[in-house]
Amino acid sequence: MRRFRRAIVAVLALALVAGAIYAIVAVLQRSETLVTERCVAVAGSDTHELATDQAANASLISAISVQRGLPPRAASIALATAMQESRLRNINYGDEAGPDSRGLFQQRPSQGWGTEAQVMDPVYASNAFYDGLVKVPGFETMEITQAAQAVQRSAFPRAYAQHEAMGRAFASALTGHSESSLNCELRMPEAAGDPAAVVDGITTAFGGHAATVQGRSVQLEVAGTQAWAIAHWAVANAKSLSITQVDAAGQTWNREKRDGWHASADPSEGVTITVSAPTT
Structure with missing residues:
Protein backbone atom coordinates (compact mmCIF):
# COMPACT_ATOMS: atom_id res chain seq x y z
CA MET A 1 0.00 0.00 0.00
CA ARG A 2 2.83 2.36 0.90
CA ARG A 3 4.53 1.63 -2.40
CA PHE A 4 1.31 2.43 -4.21
CA ARG A 5 0.98 5.75 -2.37
CA ARG A 6 4.59 6.64 -3.10
CA ALA A 7 4.02 5.86 -6.77
CA ILE A 8 0.93 8.07 -6.84
CA VAL A 9 2.84 10.91 -5.15
CA ALA A 10 5.71 10.52 -7.63
CA VAL A 11 3.35 10.61 -10.60
CA LEU A 12 1.58 13.69 -9.26
CA ALA A 13 4.91 15.40 -8.62
CA LEU A 14 6.07 14.67 -12.15
CA ALA A 15 2.78 15.96 -13.53
CA LEU A 16 3.14 19.18 -11.55
CA VAL A 17 6.72 19.65 -12.75
CA ALA A 18 5.73 18.96 -16.35
CA GLY A 19 2.83 21.40 -16.07
CA ALA A 20 5.08 24.07 -14.61
CA ILE A 21 7.65 23.59 -17.37
CA TYR A 22 4.93 23.79 -20.02
CA ALA A 23 3.57 26.99 -18.49
CA ILE A 24 7.02 28.57 -18.32
CA VAL A 25 7.79 27.66 -21.93
CA ALA A 26 4.42 29.02 -23.07
CA VAL A 27 5.04 32.32 -21.28
CA LEU A 28 8.55 32.59 -22.70
CA GLN A 29 7.32 31.90 -26.21
CA ARG A 30 4.86 34.77 -25.91
CA SER A 31 7.37 37.10 -24.28
CA GLU A 32 8.26 40.10 -26.40
CA THR A 33 11.62 40.38 -24.64
CA LEU A 34 12.83 37.22 -26.38
CA VAL A 35 12.33 38.70 -29.87
CA THR A 36 15.66 39.59 -31.47
CA GLU A 37 14.91 42.68 -33.52
CA ARG A 38 16.57 42.76 -36.93
CA CYS A 39 16.00 43.49 -40.60
CA VAL A 40 16.93 41.09 -43.38
CA ALA A 41 17.20 41.63 -47.13
CA VAL A 42 17.13 38.64 -49.46
CA ALA A 43 19.02 38.55 -52.75
CA GLY A 44 18.68 35.21 -54.49
CA SER A 45 19.81 32.56 -52.03
CA ASP A 46 21.73 35.06 -49.89
CA THR A 47 20.45 36.96 -46.87
CA HIS A 48 21.97 40.07 -45.34
CA GLU A 49 21.10 41.38 -41.90
CA LEU A 50 21.12 44.86 -40.36
CA ALA A 51 20.08 46.18 -36.98
CA THR A 52 16.85 48.16 -37.06
CA ASP A 53 18.55 51.57 -36.77
CA GLN A 54 20.96 50.65 -39.57
CA ALA A 55 18.07 49.54 -41.78
CA ALA A 56 16.22 52.81 -41.14
CA ASN A 57 19.28 54.79 -42.22
CA ALA A 58 19.71 52.53 -45.24
CA SER A 59 16.09 53.17 -46.21
CA LEU A 60 16.60 56.94 -46.15
CA ILE A 61 19.81 56.80 -48.18
CA SER A 62 18.12 54.56 -50.76
CA ALA A 63 14.92 56.62 -50.88
CA ILE A 64 16.86 59.77 -51.64
CA SER A 65 18.44 58.02 -54.62
CA VAL A 66 14.92 57.17 -55.81
CA GLN A 67 13.80 60.77 -55.26
CA SER A 101 34.59 63.45 -39.75
CA ARG A 102 30.91 63.23 -38.89
CA GLY A 103 27.68 61.53 -39.84
CA LEU A 104 26.67 58.57 -41.97
CA PHE A 105 29.37 59.17 -44.57
CA GLN A 106 32.01 60.60 -42.21
CA GLN A 107 32.16 63.79 -44.22
CA ARG A 108 34.64 66.42 -43.05
CA PRO A 109 33.68 70.08 -42.70
CA SER A 110 37.36 70.96 -43.11
CA GLN A 111 37.29 69.35 -46.56
CA GLY A 112 34.34 71.38 -47.79
CA TRP A 113 31.52 68.91 -47.17
CA GLY A 114 29.48 71.44 -45.19
CA THR A 115 29.11 72.52 -41.60
CA GLU A 116 29.12 69.98 -38.79
CA ALA A 117 25.37 70.43 -38.38
CA GLN A 118 24.84 69.81 -42.08
CA VAL A 119 26.88 66.61 -42.35
CA MET A 120 25.11 65.31 -39.24
CA ASP A 121 21.80 65.70 -41.08
CA PRO A 122 21.22 62.34 -42.86
CA VAL A 123 19.26 63.98 -45.69
CA TYR A 124 21.95 66.58 -46.35
CA ALA A 125 24.74 64.00 -46.01
CA SER A 126 23.08 61.58 -48.44
CA ASN A 127 22.48 64.30 -51.02
CA ALA A 128 26.06 65.52 -50.62
CA PHE A 129 27.33 62.01 -51.31
CA TYR A 130 25.15 61.66 -54.40
CA ASP A 131 26.20 65.13 -55.58
CA GLY A 132 29.76 63.82 -55.62
CA LEU A 133 28.86 60.45 -57.11
CA VAL A 134 27.02 61.79 -60.15
CA LYS A 135 30.13 63.77 -61.08
CA VAL A 136 32.11 60.53 -61.42
CA PRO A 137 32.00 59.47 -65.10
CA GLY A 138 30.74 55.92 -65.51
CA PHE A 139 30.01 55.30 -61.84
CA GLU A 140 27.12 53.04 -62.87
CA THR A 141 29.52 50.40 -64.21
CA MET A 142 32.48 50.93 -61.88
CA GLU A 143 33.44 48.59 -59.09
CA ILE A 144 31.97 49.85 -55.84
CA THR A 145 35.43 50.47 -54.41
CA GLN A 146 36.38 52.69 -57.34
CA ALA A 147 33.16 54.68 -57.29
CA ALA A 148 33.14 55.10 -53.51
CA GLN A 149 36.80 56.09 -53.45
CA ALA A 150 36.27 58.66 -56.18
CA VAL A 151 33.81 60.41 -53.87
CA GLN A 152 35.27 59.74 -50.43
CA ARG A 153 39.04 59.71 -51.09
CA SER A 154 39.52 57.32 -48.20
CA ALA A 155 42.83 56.19 -46.75
CA PHE A 156 41.49 52.61 -47.10
CA PRO A 157 39.90 52.46 -50.56
CA ARG A 158 39.62 48.67 -50.79
CA ALA A 159 37.60 48.43 -47.58
CA TYR A 160 34.32 49.28 -49.33
CA ALA A 161 34.33 46.00 -51.26
CA GLN A 162 33.48 43.90 -48.20
CA HIS A 163 30.06 45.57 -48.01
CA GLU A 164 29.15 45.26 -51.69
CA ALA A 165 26.79 42.27 -51.36
CA MET A 166 24.96 43.84 -48.42
CA GLY A 167 24.67 47.15 -50.24
CA ARG A 168 23.32 45.50 -53.36
CA ALA A 169 20.72 43.42 -51.48
CA PHE A 170 19.35 46.29 -49.40
CA ALA A 171 19.51 48.76 -52.29
CA SER A 172 17.57 46.41 -54.55
CA ALA A 173 14.83 46.04 -51.94
CA LEU A 174 14.75 49.66 -50.81
CA THR A 175 14.65 51.10 -54.32
CA GLY A 176 11.74 48.78 -55.12
CA HIS A 177 13.50 46.55 -57.64
CA SER A 178 13.09 43.38 -55.56
CA GLU A 179 9.53 42.77 -54.41
CA SER A 180 8.75 41.55 -50.87
CA SER A 181 12.45 41.02 -50.21
CA LEU A 182 12.93 42.99 -46.99
CA ASN A 183 11.58 41.82 -43.65
CA CYS A 184 12.04 43.20 -40.15
CA GLU A 185 11.35 41.07 -37.09
CA LEU A 186 10.22 43.39 -34.31
CA ARG A 187 8.63 43.42 -30.91
CA MET A 188 5.15 44.87 -30.78
CA PRO A 189 5.10 48.66 -30.33
CA GLU A 190 4.79 50.12 -26.86
CA ALA A 191 3.26 53.39 -28.03
CA ALA A 192 0.60 54.42 -30.52
CA GLY A 193 1.70 55.35 -34.01
CA ASP A 194 0.95 58.64 -35.72
CA PRO A 195 -0.16 58.47 -39.37
CA ALA A 196 0.96 62.08 -39.85
CA ALA A 197 4.51 61.09 -38.85
CA VAL A 198 4.43 58.37 -41.51
CA VAL A 199 3.37 60.91 -44.14
CA ASP A 200 6.12 63.30 -43.02
CA GLY A 201 8.70 60.52 -43.22
CA ILE A 202 7.65 59.54 -46.73
CA THR A 203 7.76 63.18 -47.84
CA THR A 204 11.26 63.63 -46.43
CA ALA A 205 12.55 60.43 -47.99
CA PHE A 206 10.79 60.35 -51.37
CA GLY A 207 9.51 63.86 -51.92
CA GLY A 208 5.86 64.72 -52.42
CA HIS A 209 3.39 61.85 -52.74
CA ALA A 210 -0.36 62.14 -52.51
CA ALA A 211 -1.27 60.32 -49.31
CA THR A 212 -4.68 59.77 -47.76
CA VAL A 213 -5.04 59.20 -44.03
CA GLN A 214 -7.97 57.02 -42.97
CA GLY A 215 -8.06 56.29 -39.28
CA ARG A 216 -4.79 54.56 -38.36
CA SER A 217 -3.78 53.96 -41.99
CA VAL A 218 -1.95 55.90 -44.68
CA GLN A 219 -2.87 55.07 -48.28
CA LEU A 220 -0.77 55.93 -51.32
CA GLU A 221 -1.74 55.44 -54.96
CA VAL A 222 1.60 54.22 -56.26
CA ALA A 223 2.63 51.20 -58.31
CA GLY A 224 5.62 49.25 -59.55
CA THR A 225 9.05 49.97 -58.11
CA GLN A 226 7.76 53.11 -56.40
CA ALA A 227 5.22 51.05 -54.46
CA TRP A 228 7.80 48.54 -53.28
CA ALA A 229 10.33 51.24 -52.43
CA ILE A 230 7.79 52.90 -50.12
CA ALA A 231 6.54 49.57 -48.74
CA HIS A 232 10.05 48.42 -47.84
CA TRP A 233 10.83 51.88 -46.42
CA ALA A 234 7.80 51.47 -44.15
CA VAL A 235 8.98 48.06 -42.93
CA ALA A 236 12.50 49.40 -42.31
CA ASN A 237 11.03 52.26 -40.25
CA ALA A 238 8.32 50.22 -38.54
CA LYS A 239 10.07 50.27 -35.17
CA SER A 240 10.41 54.04 -34.83
CA LEU A 241 7.00 54.80 -36.37
CA SER A 242 5.01 52.04 -34.59
CA ILE A 243 3.92 50.55 -37.91
CA THR A 244 2.07 47.25 -37.52
CA GLN A 245 1.13 46.33 -41.09
CA VAL A 246 2.12 47.19 -44.65
CA ASP A 247 0.08 46.18 -47.71
CA ALA A 248 1.57 46.52 -51.18
CA ALA A 249 0.54 45.14 -54.56
CA GLY A 250 -1.36 42.18 -53.15
CA GLN A 251 1.24 41.36 -50.47
CA THR A 252 1.07 41.93 -46.70
CA TRP A 253 3.72 42.35 -44.02
CA ASN A 254 2.34 41.91 -40.50
CA ARG A 255 4.50 42.91 -37.54
CA GLU A 256 2.85 40.60 -35.03
CA LYS A 257 3.17 37.46 -37.17
CA ARG A 258 6.91 37.95 -37.78
CA ASP A 259 6.91 35.73 -40.85
CA GLY A 260 7.69 38.14 -43.68
CA TRP A 261 5.53 38.93 -46.69
CA HIS A 262 2.51 36.88 -47.74
CA ALA A 263 -0.29 37.11 -50.27
CA SER A 264 -2.94 39.53 -49.08
CA ALA A 265 -6.66 38.92 -48.87
CA ASP A 266 -7.00 42.30 -50.59
CA PRO A 267 -5.12 42.24 -53.92
CA SER A 268 -5.66 45.95 -54.59
CA GLU A 269 -2.87 48.12 -55.96
CA GLY A 270 -1.12 50.87 -54.04
CA VAL A 271 0.42 50.88 -50.58
CA THR A 272 -1.36 50.99 -47.22
CA ILE A 273 0.63 51.56 -44.04
CA THR A 274 -1.10 50.95 -40.71
CA VAL A 275 0.17 52.15 -37.34
CA SER A 276 -0.62 50.85 -33.86
CA ALA A 277 -3.66 52.14 -32.02
CA PRO A 278 -3.51 53.74 -28.56
CA THR A 279 -3.61 51.24 -25.72
CA THR A 280 -6.65 51.41 -23.47
Whole structure:
Protein backbone atom coordinates (compact mmCIF):
# COMPACT_ATOMS: atom_id res chain seq x y z
CA MET A 1 0.00 0.00 0.00
CA ARG A 2 2.83 2.36 0.90
CA ARG A 3 4.53 1.63 -2.40
CA PHE A 4 1.31 2.43 -4.21
CA ARG A 5 0.98 5.75 -2.37
CA ARG A 6 4.59 6.64 -3.10
CA ALA A 7 4.02 5.86 -6.77
CA ILE A 8 0.93 8.07 -6.84
CA VAL A 9 2.84 10.91 -5.15
CA ALA A 10 5.71 10.52 -7.63
CA VAL A 11 3.35 10.61 -10.60
CA LEU A 12 1.58 13.69 -9.26
CA ALA A 13 4.91 15.40 -8.62
CA LEU A 14 6.07 14.67 -12.15
CA ALA A 15 2.78 15.96 -13.53
CA LEU A 16 3.14 19.18 -11.55
CA VAL A 17 6.72 19.65 -12.75
CA ALA A 18 5.73 18.96 -16.35
CA GLY A 19 2.83 21.40 -16.07
CA ALA A 20 5.08 24.07 -14.61
CA ILE A 21 7.65 23.59 -17.37
CA TYR A 22 4.93 23.79 -20.02
CA ALA A 23 3.57 26.99 -18.49
CA ILE A 24 7.02 28.57 -18.32
CA VAL A 25 7.79 27.66 -21.93
CA ALA A 26 4.42 29.02 -23.07
CA VAL A 27 5.04 32.32 -21.28
CA LEU A 28 8.55 32.59 -22.70
CA GLN A 29 7.32 31.90 -26.21
CA ARG A 30 4.86 34.77 -25.91
CA SER A 31 7.37 37.10 -24.28
CA GLU A 32 8.26 40.10 -26.40
CA THR A 33 11.62 40.38 -24.64
CA LEU A 34 12.83 37.22 -26.38
CA VAL A 35 12.33 38.70 -29.87
CA THR A 36 15.66 39.59 -31.47
CA GLU A 37 14.91 42.68 -33.52
CA ARG A 38 16.57 42.76 -36.93
CA CYS A 39 16.00 43.49 -40.60
CA VAL A 40 16.93 41.09 -43.38
CA ALA A 41 17.20 41.63 -47.13
CA VAL A 42 17.13 38.64 -49.46
CA ALA A 43 19.02 38.55 -52.75
CA GLY A 44 18.68 35.21 -54.49
CA SER A 45 19.81 32.56 -52.03
CA ASP A 46 21.73 35.06 -49.89
CA THR A 47 20.45 36.96 -46.87
CA HIS A 48 21.97 40.07 -45.34
CA GLU A 49 21.10 41.38 -41.90
CA LEU A 50 21.12 44.86 -40.36
CA ALA A 51 20.08 46.18 -36.98
CA THR A 52 16.85 48.16 -37.06
CA ASP A 53 18.55 51.57 -36.77
CA GLN A 54 20.96 50.65 -39.57
CA ALA A 55 18.07 49.54 -41.78
CA ALA A 56 16.22 52.81 -41.14
CA ASN A 57 19.28 54.79 -42.22
CA ALA A 58 19.71 52.53 -45.24
CA SER A 59 16.09 53.17 -46.21
CA LEU A 60 16.60 56.94 -46.15
CA ILE A 61 19.81 56.80 -48.18
CA SER A 62 18.12 54.56 -50.76
CA ALA A 63 14.92 56.62 -50.88
CA ILE A 64 16.86 59.77 -51.64
CA SER A 65 18.44 58.02 -54.62
CA VAL A 66 14.92 57.17 -55.81
CA GLN A 67 13.80 60.77 -55.26
CA ARG A 68 16.73 61.97 -57.38
CA GLY A 69 15.97 59.49 -60.16
CA LEU A 70 19.30 57.68 -59.80
CA PRO A 71 19.83 54.03 -60.76
CA PRO A 72 19.81 51.37 -58.02
CA ARG A 73 23.59 51.09 -58.44
CA ALA A 74 23.92 54.53 -56.84
CA ALA A 75 22.15 53.31 -53.71
CA SER A 76 24.32 50.16 -53.64
CA ILE A 77 27.46 52.31 -53.69
CA ALA A 78 26.08 54.68 -51.06
CA LEU A 79 25.08 51.88 -48.68
CA ALA A 80 28.43 50.11 -48.96
CA THR A 81 30.16 53.43 -48.36
CA ALA A 82 28.08 54.36 -45.32
CA MET A 83 28.51 50.88 -43.83
CA GLN A 84 32.29 51.17 -44.09
CA GLU A 85 32.43 54.76 -42.88
CA SER A 86 29.99 54.67 -39.96
CA ARG A 87 28.43 51.21 -39.77
CA LEU A 88 25.32 52.94 -41.15
CA ARG A 89 24.95 55.01 -37.99
CA ASN A 90 24.81 58.77 -37.72
CA ILE A 91 27.84 59.13 -35.46
CA ASN A 92 29.11 62.45 -34.14
CA TYR A 93 32.82 61.64 -34.04
CA GLY A 94 35.67 60.82 -36.42
CA ASP A 95 38.95 58.93 -36.22
CA GLU A 96 42.68 59.63 -36.35
CA ALA A 97 42.63 59.96 -40.14
CA GLY A 98 39.73 62.40 -40.02
CA PRO A 99 39.14 63.80 -36.54
CA ASP A 100 36.42 66.15 -37.75
CA SER A 101 34.59 63.45 -39.75
CA ARG A 102 30.91 63.23 -38.89
CA GLY A 103 27.68 61.53 -39.84
CA LEU A 104 26.67 58.57 -41.97
CA PHE A 105 29.37 59.17 -44.57
CA GLN A 106 32.01 60.60 -42.21
CA GLN A 107 32.16 63.79 -44.22
CA ARG A 108 34.64 66.42 -43.05
CA PRO A 109 33.68 70.08 -42.70
CA SER A 110 37.36 70.96 -43.11
CA GLN A 111 37.29 69.35 -46.56
CA GLY A 112 34.34 71.38 -47.79
CA TRP A 113 31.52 68.91 -47.17
CA GLY A 114 29.48 71.44 -45.19
CA THR A 115 29.11 72.52 -41.60
CA GLU A 116 29.12 69.98 -38.79
CA ALA A 117 25.37 70.43 -38.38
CA GLN A 118 24.84 69.81 -42.08
CA VAL A 119 26.88 66.61 -42.35
CA MET A 120 25.11 65.31 -39.24
CA ASP A 121 21.80 65.70 -41.08
CA PRO A 122 21.22 62.34 -42.86
CA VAL A 123 19.26 63.98 -45.69
CA TYR A 124 21.95 66.58 -46.35
CA ALA A 125 24.74 64.00 -46.01
CA SER A 126 23.08 61.58 -48.44
CA ASN A 127 22.48 64.30 -51.02
CA ALA A 128 26.06 65.52 -50.62
CA PHE A 129 27.33 62.01 -51.31
CA TYR A 130 25.15 61.66 -54.40
CA ASP A 131 26.20 65.13 -55.58
CA GLY A 132 29.76 63.82 -55.62
CA LEU A 133 28.86 60.45 -57.11
CA VAL A 134 27.02 61.79 -60.15
CA LYS A 135 30.13 63.77 -61.08
CA VAL A 136 32.11 60.53 -61.42
CA PRO A 137 32.00 59.47 -65.10
CA GLY A 138 30.74 55.92 -65.51
CA PHE A 139 30.01 55.30 -61.84
CA GLU A 140 27.12 53.04 -62.87
CA THR A 141 29.52 50.40 -64.21
CA MET A 142 32.48 50.93 -61.88
CA GLU A 143 33.44 48.59 -59.09
CA ILE A 144 31.97 49.85 -55.84
CA THR A 145 35.43 50.47 -54.41
CA GLN A 146 36.38 52.69 -57.34
CA ALA A 147 33.16 54.68 -57.29
CA ALA A 148 33.14 55.10 -53.51
CA GLN A 149 36.80 56.09 -53.45
CA ALA A 150 36.27 58.66 -56.18
CA VAL A 151 33.81 60.41 -53.87
CA GLN A 152 35.27 59.74 -50.43
CA ARG A 153 39.04 59.71 -51.09
CA SER A 154 39.52 57.32 -48.20
CA ALA A 155 42.83 56.19 -46.75
CA PHE A 156 41.49 52.61 -47.10
CA PRO A 157 39.90 52.46 -50.56
CA ARG A 158 39.62 48.67 -50.79
CA ALA A 159 37.60 48.43 -47.58
CA TYR A 160 34.32 49.28 -49.33
CA ALA A 161 34.33 46.00 -51.26
CA GLN A 162 33.48 43.90 -48.20
CA HIS A 163 30.06 45.57 -48.01
CA GLU A 164 29.15 45.26 -51.69
CA ALA A 165 26.79 42.27 -51.36
CA MET A 166 24.96 43.84 -48.42
CA GLY A 167 24.67 47.15 -50.24
CA ARG A 168 23.32 45.50 -53.36
CA ALA A 169 20.72 43.42 -51.48
CA PHE A 170 19.35 46.29 -49.40
CA ALA A 171 19.51 48.76 -52.29
CA SER A 172 17.57 46.41 -54.55
CA ALA A 173 14.83 46.04 -51.94
CA LEU A 174 14.75 49.66 -50.81
CA THR A 175 14.65 51.10 -54.32
CA GLY A 176 11.74 48.78 -55.12
CA HIS A 177 13.50 46.55 -57.64
CA SER A 178 13.09 43.38 -55.56
CA GLU A 179 9.53 42.77 -54.41
CA SER A 180 8.75 41.55 -50.87
CA SER A 181 12.45 41.02 -50.21
CA LEU A 182 12.93 42.99 -46.99
CA ASN A 183 11.58 41.82 -43.65
CA CYS A 184 12.04 43.20 -40.15
CA GLU A 185 11.35 41.07 -37.09
CA LEU A 186 10.22 43.39 -34.31
CA ARG A 187 8.63 43.42 -30.91
CA MET A 188 5.15 44.87 -30.78
CA PRO A 189 5.10 48.66 -30.33
CA GLU A 190 4.79 50.12 -26.86
CA ALA A 191 3.26 53.39 -28.03
CA ALA A 192 0.60 54.42 -30.52
CA GLY A 193 1.70 55.35 -34.01
CA ASP A 194 0.95 58.64 -35.72
CA PRO A 195 -0.16 58.47 -39.37
CA ALA A 196 0.96 62.08 -39.85
CA ALA A 197 4.51 61.09 -38.85
CA VAL A 198 4.43 58.37 -41.51
CA VAL A 199 3.37 60.91 -44.14
CA ASP A 200 6.12 63.30 -43.02
CA GLY A 201 8.70 60.52 -43.22
CA ILE A 202 7.65 59.54 -46.73
CA THR A 203 7.76 63.18 -47.84
CA THR A 204 11.26 63.63 -46.43
CA ALA A 205 12.55 60.43 -47.99
CA PHE A 206 10.79 60.35 -51.37
CA GLY A 207 9.51 63.86 -51.92
CA GLY A 208 5.86 64.72 -52.42
CA HIS A 209 3.39 61.85 -52.74
CA ALA A 210 -0.36 62.14 -52.51
CA ALA A 211 -1.27 60.32 -49.31
CA THR A 212 -4.68 59.77 -47.76
CA VAL A 213 -5.04 59.20 -44.03
CA GLN A 214 -7.97 57.02 -42.97
CA GLY A 215 -8.06 56.29 -39.28
CA ARG A 216 -4.79 54.56 -38.36
CA SER A 217 -3.78 53.96 -41.99
CA VAL A 218 -1.95 55.90 -44.68
CA GLN A 219 -2.87 55.07 -48.28
CA LEU A 220 -0.77 55.93 -51.32
CA GLU A 221 -1.74 55.44 -54.96
CA VAL A 222 1.60 54.22 -56.26
CA ALA A 223 2.63 51.20 -58.31
CA GLY A 224 5.62 49.25 -59.55
CA THR A 225 9.05 49.97 -58.11
CA GLN A 226 7.76 53.11 -56.40
CA ALA A 227 5.22 51.05 -54.46
CA TRP A 228 7.80 48.54 -53.28
CA ALA A 229 10.33 51.24 -52.43
CA ILE A 230 7.79 52.90 -50.12
CA ALA A 231 6.54 49.57 -48.74
CA HIS A 232 10.05 48.42 -47.84
CA TRP A 233 10.83 51.88 -46.42
CA ALA A 234 7.80 51.47 -44.15
CA VAL A 235 8.98 48.06 -42.93
CA ALA A 236 12.50 49.40 -42.31
CA ASN A 237 11.03 52.26 -40.25
CA ALA A 238 8.32 50.22 -38.54
CA LYS A 239 10.07 50.27 -35.17
CA SER A 240 10.41 54.04 -34.83
CA LEU A 241 7.00 54.80 -36.37
CA SER A 242 5.01 52.04 -34.59
CA ILE A 243 3.92 50.55 -37.91
CA THR A 244 2.07 47.25 -37.52
CA GLN A 245 1.13 46.33 -41.09
CA VAL A 246 2.12 47.19 -44.65
CA ASP A 247 0.08 46.18 -47.71
CA ALA A 248 1.57 46.52 -51.18
CA ALA A 249 0.54 45.14 -54.56
CA GLY A 250 -1.36 42.18 -53.15
CA GLN A 251 1.24 41.36 -50.47
CA THR A 252 1.07 41.93 -46.70
CA TRP A 253 3.72 42.35 -44.02
CA ASN A 254 2.34 41.91 -40.50
CA ARG A 255 4.50 42.91 -37.54
CA GLU A 256 2.85 40.60 -35.03
CA LYS A 257 3.17 37.46 -37.17
CA ARG A 258 6.91 37.95 -37.78
CA ASP A 259 6.91 35.73 -40.85
CA GLY A 260 7.69 38.14 -43.68
CA TRP A 261 5.53 38.93 -46.69
CA HIS A 262 2.51 36.88 -47.74
CA ALA A 263 -0.29 37.11 -50.27
CA SER A 264 -2.94 39.53 -49.08
CA ALA A 265 -6.66 38.92 -48.87
CA ASP A 266 -7.00 42.30 -50.59
CA PRO A 267 -5.12 42.24 -53.92
CA SER A 268 -5.66 45.95 -54.59
CA GLU A 269 -2.87 48.12 -55.96
CA GLY A 270 -1.12 50.87 -54.04
CA VAL A 271 0.42 50.88 -50.58
CA THR A 272 -1.36 50.99 -47.22
CA ILE A 273 0.63 51.56 -44.04
CA THR A 274 -1.10 50.95 -40.71
CA VAL A 275 0.17 52.15 -37.34
CA SER A 276 -0.62 50.85 -33.86
CA ALA A 277 -3.66 52.14 -32.02
CA PRO A 278 -3.51 53.74 -28.56
CA THR A 279 -3.61 51.24 -25.72
CA THR A 280 -6.65 51.41 -23.47
